[in-house]
Structures are given as C-alpha cells and as structure tokens.
Amino acid sequence: MSANFRLYSQYYDLLYRDKSYEAEVDYLDALIKQYDSESKKIIELGSGTGKHANLLSARGYQILGLERSPEMVDIANRSKAINVDFKVADITNFEIGQFFDIALSLFHVISYLINSQSLIDTFRNVHRHLNSGGLFIFDVWHSLAVNFQVPEKRTKIFQDQNIEVTRNANPVIRQELNVVEVNYDITVKDLRDGSTHFFEEQHPMRHFSRPEIELLACATGFELIHSEEFISKNTPTSETWGVCYILKKL
Numbered sequence: 001m002s003a004n005f006r007l008y009s010q011y012y013d014l015l016y017r018d019k020s021y022e023a024e025v026d027y028l029d030a031l032i033k034q035y036d037s038e039s040k041k042i043i044e045l046g047s048g049t050g051k052h053a054n055l056l057s058a059r060g061y062q063i064l065g066l067e068r069s070p071e072m073v074d075i076a077n078r079s080k081a082i083n084v085d086f087k088v089a090d091i092t093n094f095e096i097g098q099f100f101d102i103a104l105s106l107f108h109v110i111s112y113l114i115n116s117q118s119l120i121d122t123f124r125n126v127h128r129h130l131n132s133g134g135l136f137i138f139d140v141w142h143s144l145a146v147n148f149q150v151p152e153k154r155t156k157i158f159q160d161q162n163i164e165v166t167r168n169a170n171p172v173i174r175q176e177l178n179v180v181e182v183n184y185d186i187t188v189k190d191l192r193d194g195s196t197h198f199f200e201e202q203h204p205m206r207h208f209s210r211p212e213i214e215l216l217a218c219a220t221g222f223e224l225i226h227s228e229e230f231i232s233k234n235t236p237t238s239e240t241w242g243v244c245y246i247l248k249k250l
C-alpha cells in the first residue's frame with residue numbers, strides 16, 4: 001500500500017475547510033478541565049496540519065505533535081504557534097524522553113491503526129510518555145454506526161480561487177476485520193489554466209466498540225473512565241460516527 005497523506009496533504013486544509021477546529025478545541029479544553037484541571041503539557045498523535053495544536057497553545061497549553069507524513073508536518077510548521085512543536089514520527093513506534101499530562105489523538109487517527117499489534121504498541125507508547133494519572137483522549141469510528149449506516153460511495157467537490165478538487169470515496173467493507181477501506185480518487189483542476197491531475201489514496205479505517213477499547217485500555221495499563229459522542233457529549237448510538245474515549249493511566 002502506498003503511504004497516505006502525501007499528495008493528499010496539499011489539499012487537506014481545503015477539504016476540511018468547514019470543519020470547526022475552534023469548536024473542537026473548546027470541547028477538548030472543557031474536557032481536559034473536567035477530568036484534570038492542572039494539565040498543561042500535551043502530546044498529540046497524528047497532529048496533521050497542526051490546527052488543534054495551534055489553537056490549544058492559545059489557551060496556555062504546551063504541545064508536541066507527532067505526525068507520520070513529512071508533508072503534513074511541513075504544512076504544520078508554516079503556521080506553528082508559540083509553545084508548539086511538530087516532529088515526523090510514527091505513533092506505533094516513538095520515544096521522546098519526556099513525560100506529558102495529556103495525550104490527544106483527534107479526527108480518527110487511532111482508526112488508522114487497523115492491526116491489533118499497532119494499537120497495542122501505540123497505547124503502550126502513550127502510557128510510557130504520560131505522567132501518573134495522565135489522560136489519553138481520542139476519537140474513533142464507532143462500530144455500531146458503521147454497521148448500521150454502512151458507508152457508501154460519495155463525491156465531494158471543493159474549490160478555492162485557484163483549484164477545484166473532486167474527491168470520490170469508494171468504500172470497501174471488510175466486515176470480518178472491523179475495517180472499511182476508503183479508496184479515494186482525487187482530481188485536481190487548475191482553474192487558471194484548465195489543467196488537471198489525478199491521484200489515488202487508500203485510507204483503511206478500523207471501527208471500535210466500547211468493550212474493544214476497554215480491553216485495549218486494560219491490556220496496556222489504562223482505565224477507561226468515559227466515552228461520549230465527540231463534541232455533542234451525547235451517549236453514543238447507531239447515529240454516532242465518532243466516539244470520544246477518555247482513558248486514565250493507572
């Protein structure tokens with residue numbers, strides 16, 4: 001499989017232009033204060049183009065973002081805020097030599113870890129880098145919703161003053177693995193000269209039930225203290241695509 005978030009990185013902020021990182025950071029800040037009001041030092045796994053990190057820094061947090069895609073890190077570095085740093089690293093295998101109060105992993109990064117050993121390795125890495133009682137907060141795809149709603153082929157078109165990006169998502173469901181392979185084909189049209197280019201990326205996504213996360217937590221030295229729908233705080237249902245989990249290091 002070719003690495004994802006390479007060419008895709010160039011269009012990422014346009015594709016997610018309407019995603020409210022501000023509202024997400026309001027939610028996360030409140031969540032952190034609810035469970036641990038003193039926490040200030042954060043490690044973020046899969047920090048992407050750095051949107052959450054920069055907004056969190058404006059609220060007094062110090063953040064180190066780890067991100068596998070060097071292209072995403074390059075973009076993040078262009079608008080890096082004070083007290084924020086980004087490193088190219090694979091979250092399944094990293095050693096920073098520092099301790100953090102909170103680990104965050106946002107917008108389904110953990111769902112990108114489709115094999116069980118990668119999940120266990122990542123949870124152990126997080127555990128090793130957290131202070132005692134530290135929190136691990138992440139959102140993942142929710143099995144109940146994926147099985148109930150069944151992902152379908154979708155097309156989205158995004159545009160700025162220079163380009164038009166057409167993204168087709170063709171999901172292949174691997175039911176026995178709790179995985180949906182989201183195959184993107186992307187056509188980028190340059191609106192200035194009419195030229196187009198085309199590329200493909202595969203984004204395999206694993207979905208989870210609460211007992212599965214509880215088992216992972218137990219096996220890697222965490223206690224699952226809460227789960228809720230991301231942002232709304234509602235109890236997850238078959239309509240809930242993204243569930244936020246809060247784990248505490250034992």
Ligand SMILES: C[S@@+](CC[C@H](N)C(=O)[O-])C[C@H]1O[C@@H](n2cnc3c(N)ncnc32)[C@H](O)[C@@H]1O
Binds near residue numbers: 051068069108
């Ligand atoms: C959907 S994006 C989310 C980015 C960012 N957290 C956000 O909210 O915009 C998923 C990110 O996870 C990163 N990622 C996936 N697997 C990773 C791994 N094993 N190690 C580090 N980063 C990873 C991808 O490169 C990508 O930037």
